[in-house]
Amino acid sequence: MGGLALQAHLSKNGNGNDSKKLNKIFALTGLNVKDGTQTLTTQLVKKRNYEWGTEYRYRIPLGRSFEDYVSKQKSIEAGINTRTVKLQLGDLKQMKLDRNIIQSIRGLYKRKLTERKEIELSYDGMLIIRVYDEPMPTLVEMFEGKGWSVPIGIMREKNTTIFHDFERIPHFVLGGATRYGKSNLINGIIASLIKQKPNHVKLHLVDLKGGVELCDYENIKQTVSIAYEPEEAREVLENAYNEMRKMQQRVRNLGKKNVREAGIPERHFIIIDEVGELNPEEAVDKKDIKKDGIVIQKSEKTIKEECQKYMSQISRLGAGLGFRLILATQYGTGDIIPRQCKQNSDAKLCFRVQSSTASRVVLDGEGAEKLPEIKGRAIYQTADKKIIVQTPLITSEIIHSIIDPHIKEVKPVETTKQAPRSNAIIIKKTGLS
Numbered sequence: 001m002g003g004l005a006l007q008a009h010l011s012k013n014g015n016g017n018d019s020k021k022l023n024k025i026f027a028l029t030g031l032n033v034k035d036g037t038q039t040l041t042t043q044l045v046k047k048r049n050y051e052w053g054t055e056y057r058y059r060i061p062l063g064r065s066f067e068d069y070v071s072k073q074k075s076i077e078a079g080i081n082t083r084t085v086k087l088q089l090g091d092l093k094q095m096k097l098d099r100n101i102i103q104s105i106r107g108l109y110k111r112k113l114t115e116r117k118e119i120e121l122s123y124d125g126m127l128i129i130r131v132y133d134e135p136m137p138t139l140v141e142m143f144e145g146k147g148w149s150v151p152i153g154i155m156r157e158k159n160t161t162i163f164h165d166f167e168r169i170p171h172f173v174l175g176g177a178t179r180y181g182k183s184n185l186i187n188g189i190i191a192s193l194i195k196q197k198p199n200h201v202k203l204h205l206v207d208l209k210g211g212v213e214l215c216d217y218e219n220i221k222q223t224v225s226i227a228y229e230p231e232e233a234r235e236v237l238e239n240a241y242n243e244m245r246k247m248q249q250r251v252r253n254l255g256k257k258n259v260r261e262a263g264i265p266e267r268h269f270i271i272i273d274e275v276g277e278l279n280p281e282e283a284v285d286k287k288d289i290k291k292d293g294i295v296i297q298k299s300e301k302t303i304k305e306e307c308q309k310y311m312s313q314i315s316r317l318g319a320g321l322g323f324r325l326i327l328a329t330q331y332g333t334g335d336i337i338p339r340q341c342k343q344n345s346d347a348k349l350c351f352r353v354q355s356s357t358a359s360r361v362v363l364d365g366e367g368a369e370k371l372p373e374i375k376g377r378a379i380y381q382t383a384d385k386k387i388i389v390q391t392p393l394i395t396s397e398i399i400h401s402i403i404d405p406h407i408k409e410v411k412p413v414e415t416t417k418q419a420p421r422s423n424a425i426i427i428k429k430t431g432l433s
């Protein structure tokens with residue numbers, strides 16, 4: 001016991017004694033700047049301990065930018081985490097002096113060896129480095145939404161719950177590499193909306209992942225239409241667009257400017273899981289088939305262009321009319337998300353992606369490529385904040401407990417003009433007024 005206590009580096013300062021280490025990391029990773037014989041260093045201006053860890057504020061030397069530090073984020077985090085195990089006085093005080101003491105010390109030693117600190121960088125004229133003593137939880141259970149506000153996750157500080165309020169920010173873009181949690185989040189959003197607003201939520205669903213993700217909602221009363229194939233997605237979007245036009249007329253007839261003023265409680269959610277499949281540039285078949293100058297069969301390109309046109313219109317006009325777009329993609333290149341939709345989406349959420357380019361496609365900025373490889377970890381960004389969240393995991397038991405009471409008897413469905421295929425679209429014309 002005595003030997004171990006001697007070996008331990010007892011820190012007088014408690015948390016937050018990483019500043020020396022940080023200075024060393026800056027020097028070793030080339031972040032200091034040589035100016036003749038002088039070396040300009042990153043100067044610590046302020047250090048503050050919090051219950052979650054420590055915040056350091058630095059003045060960046062001339063010739064360096066915030067991006068230089070961001071590009072070294074991994075090295076900084078690795079450097080902070082290379083350590084000899086430090087047992088602090090507090091750790092030892094918490095131990096019971098009984099016959100299991102050796103086992104307890106071993107456990108503590110192991111825990112200390114594997115525990116990881118996480119860092120976050122930001123800039124407000126000063127470089128801010130936050131060193132979190134403990135990593136964020138990797139699993140968050142689904143929690144309750146509030147009206148049109150749906151659960152997005154918890155943020156690190158004090159495990160605060162974060163919601164996305166569709167009344168405040170109507171359109172939402174989400175992205176991330178495959179298997180990091182997009183579909184799970186979409187399911188969470190849909191389940192929350194159905195639970196909170198069963199009589200007023202209207203769903204227009206496009207699942208271009210072969211129907212595996214959204215088929216659970218096919219027969220519930222809240223689903224207006226659902227499609228599993230790109231060509232039929234056009235009909236879902238056209239249908240939603242027409243509903244939006246009707247709503248516009250209805251609001252106008254009431255002499256009001258928007259659904260809120262008009263006291264109309266319905267809200268329509270057009271949710272597209274894998275919007276990249278609707279990219280006209282990726283279409284294989286690009287030529288319409290014409291007879292006597294009249295198009296008798298539209299090409300895949302034309303169909304996808306029409307889909308994009310409807311999406312853009314809904315994003316442009318839908319906000320005040322209670323129409324919300326949720327677009328998800330895993331692709332990280334080019335104009336996957338129609339430009340107008342992205343411009344009109346003030347909320348973006350991005351799970352981990354492979355490159356800074358992919359991060360820019362969703363967030364218009366870097367960062368998502370630096371997220372740890374943890375399922376459900378994401379950056380949630382609105383006009384006034386950019387935070388890291390751990391999104392809640394929703395189980396199929398929870399989904400079914402919410403949607404099963406709303407399953408309705410399957411009526412004969414109207415299919416498209418084309419012969420139905422094995423998993424053909426189901427457009428349910430529910431005669432919304």
Ligand SMILES: Nc1ncnc2c1ncn2[C@@H]1O[C@H](COP(=O)(O)OP(=O)(O)OP(=O)(O)O)[C@@H](O)[C@H]1O
Nearest residue numbers: 177178179180181182183184330375376391392393
């Ligand atoms: N918030 C979360 N917390 C913990 N695990 C999660 C979370 N979200 C998803 N996962 C896990 O990751 C797996 C993949 O999630 P999901 O299907 O949502 O990914 P995706 O991004 O939609 O992938 P793809 O684009 O390939 O469909 C899930 O089966 C689940 O086990």
